[in-house]
Structure formats: C-alpha cells, structure tokens
Amino acid sequence: MKIAVAGKGGVGKTFVSSTLSRLLARDGYNVLAVDADPNLNLAMGLGVPSEVANGIVPLSDNEALVKERTGVSAEEAYAPIFNMTPRVNDIVDRFGVTAPDGVKLLVMGTVKGGGTGCMCGANALLRVLLQHLLIQRGEVLVMDMVAGLEHLGRGTARRMDAMLVVLEPRMKSVDTIRRIMRLAQEIEVKEVLAVGNKVARPKDREFIQRNMDELDVPVVAYIPYDEAVTDADMAGAPTLDYAPDSEAVKAVSGLKGYLLDRYKP
Ligand SMILES: Nc1ncnc2c1ncn2[C@@H]1O[C@H](COP(=O)(O)OP(=O)(O)OP(=O)(O)O)[C@@H](O)[C@H]1O
Numbered sequence: 001m002k003i004a005v006a007g008k009g010g011v012g013k014t015f016v017s018s019t020l021s022r023l024l025a026r027d028g029y030n031v032l033a034v035d036a037d038p039n040l041n042l043a044m045g046l047g048v049p050s051e052v053a054n055g056i057v058p059l060s061d062n063e064a065l066v067k068e069r070t071g072v073s074a075e076e077a078y079a080p081i082f083n084m085t086p087r088v089n090d091i092v093d094r095f096g097v098t099a100p101d102g103v104k105l106l107v108m109g110t111v112k113g114g115g116t117g118c119m120c121g122a123n124a125l126l127r128v129l130l131q132h133l134l135i136q137r138g139e140v141l142v143m144d145m146v147a148g149l150e151h152l153g154r155g156t157a158r159r160m161d162a163m164l165v166v167l168e169p170r171m172k173s174v175d176t177i178r179r180i181m182r183l184a185q186e187i188e189v190k191e192v193l194a195v196g197n198k199v200a201r202p203k204d205r206e207f208i209q210r211n212m213d214e215l216d217v218p219v220v221a222y223i224p225y226d227e228a229v230t231d232a233d234m235a236g237a238p239t240l241d242y243a244p245d246s247e248a249v250k251a252v253s254g255l256k257g258y259l260l261d262r263y264k265p
Pocket residue numbers: 007008009010011012013014015016037041197198199223224225226227229230233248
C-alpha cells in the first residue's frame with residue numbers, strides 16, 4: 001500500500017501522515033514514512049526524540065551522498081558524467097531512522113528548483129530512490145508531501161495507490177486542492193481521496209462535502225477539530241501518545257481501516 005499525503009500548508013498533513021503510519025505499524029505492517037519536507041516535521045510528528053531528529057540530514061542536502069551516487073553535486077546542473085541511475089538500494093538501511101512503533105522514517109528533503117525539471121544531482125537521486133521505494137520495496141509507504149507534488153513524476157505517481165488530499169473548511173485550502181488535482185491529473189495519479197480536517201461544526205463538514213463533490217473527490221474521513229492535537233503540539237508530543245483516545249486519533253484510525261479495506265497490503 002503506497003499512499004501520498006498532500007494539501008495546503010498547515011492543514012494537518014503531518015498529523016495525518018504520522019498518526020496513520022504509527023497505527024499501521026501497530027497493526028503489524030512494516031511502514032516506511034517518507035518526509036518530502038526538509039524541515040523534519042514528520043520526525044517530530046512521529047515522536048522521534050529531538051536530539052535524534054535534529055541530527056537528521058535530508059537526503060537532498062547530503063552533498064557527499066549525492067556526489068558519490070550521481071557524479072554531480074546537489075546543486076550542479078546536468079553534467080556529461082552524470083549517472084542517471086544511481087544506486088539507491090542501501091539508502092533505507094543507511095539513512096532510515098527508527099521511530100516509535102517501529103516505523104522507519106526517511107527524510108528525503110525537497111526537490112531543487114521547484115518543479116522546473118532541474119536536472120541537478122539531488123533531484124536525480126530522489127527520483128530514482130522514490131521509484132525504488134514504490135516498486136522494489138514491500139513496505140507500506142506513507143509520504144508526507146508538499147502542495148507542489150515536486151517529487152512525483154509520471155512513472156512514480158502511477159505506482160501510488162492513492163493520494164490523500166487533506167483540507168480544512170477554508171476556501172484557500174479548497175483552491176490548493178484544485179491546483180493539486182490538476183497536477184495529479186498531469187502525472188496520472190490513480191486515485192485522489194479527500195480527508196477533511198479541523199471540522200468543528202456541521203457547517204464545516206457541509207462545506208468540505210460540497211466543495212469536494214464539485215471536484216468529484218470522495219471524502220473518506222472527517223477529522224474533528226480537536227484541542228488534544230494542539231495541546232499535544234504544545235507539549236511537544238505526538239497526539240497518539242499524548243491523547244490516544246482523542247476524537248482526532250479515532251478519526252485517523254477510521255481512515256486507516258478504510259485504506260486497509262480498500263488496498264489490502
Ligand atoms: N484535527 C486537528 N485539530 C486541531 N488542531 C489540528 C488538527 N490537525 C492539525 N492541527 C494543528 O494544525 C497545525 C498544523 O498541523 P500539521 O503540522 O500536521 O500540518 P501540515 O499540513 O503538515 O503543515 P505544514 O504544511 O507546515 O507541514 C498544528 O499546530 C497542529 O497541531
């Protein structure tokens with residue numbers, strides 16, 4: 001089961017990705033959580049101790065690795081000696097960090113040049129690595145993305161079972177989903193499913209339902225606005241540890257059940 005999680009900044013992608021990853025791991029699956037954001041949010045969300053999290057270097061910023069595997073530096077543009085198919089099969093073992101519940105975390109970092117198709121070494125490495133994770137490895141993959149979907153191309157998007165788009169009951173968040181939908185269509189993502197988050201009132205739920213109906217995107221989970229999530233954030237702990245019985249965690253557990261039913265890893 002390979003799932004990408006996307007959406008506007010701050011909607012709750014990391015909360016959903018990290019909670020979903022740990023709940024799947026508790027069910028006995030081997031889970032690989034991939035952070036496409038360079039800011040180490042997912043490590044914190046999963047509950048990796050901050051001394052460990054702060055020591056993680058995103059793969060895209062690992063100059064030595066990029067140079068060793070591709071023959072060019074992370075920033076350097078296309079070069080004649082460029083290795084298009086760098087070796088990547090040892091990367092999870094070498095750079096993966098073990099998070100609570102046995103989730104493996106890999107911090108990829110960002111694609112340089114923001115989707116301009118820049119052929120620098122770092123992008124080539126990430127692209128081949130993602131192909132490897134999607135095609136050759138058996139883990140359940142949960143990827144915490146950014147709204148631009150820069151990491152995905154045609155070859156990789158088709159290997160994702162679904163892209164979850166997280167949204168809040170706000171128009172800006174719907175606009176971002178529209179943009180993501182266009183990108184997702186271009187790269188041929190198989191299935192886009194919406195997750196409504198921070199739902200406080202019936203009106204919020206209706207807003208999400210109506211807008212996703214218009215876009216023809218099924219809403220597969222509604223997660224309530226839950227102070228347990230903000231309190232956990234302030235306490236610097238994952239919500240799953242801080243408030244395991246909270247309504248927000250229960251809703252993510254429902255989402256997990258839906259995904260397992262549908263994609264049966
Ligand atoms: N269901 C919820 N109820 C209340 N607060 C929430 C909920 N989900 C997320 N939050 C809060 O919203 C903020 C953003 O959440 P999170 O970091 O998961 O979003 P994100 O989409 O990953 O953000 P970014 O784009 O910055 O990576 C956090 O402070 C989090 O505590």
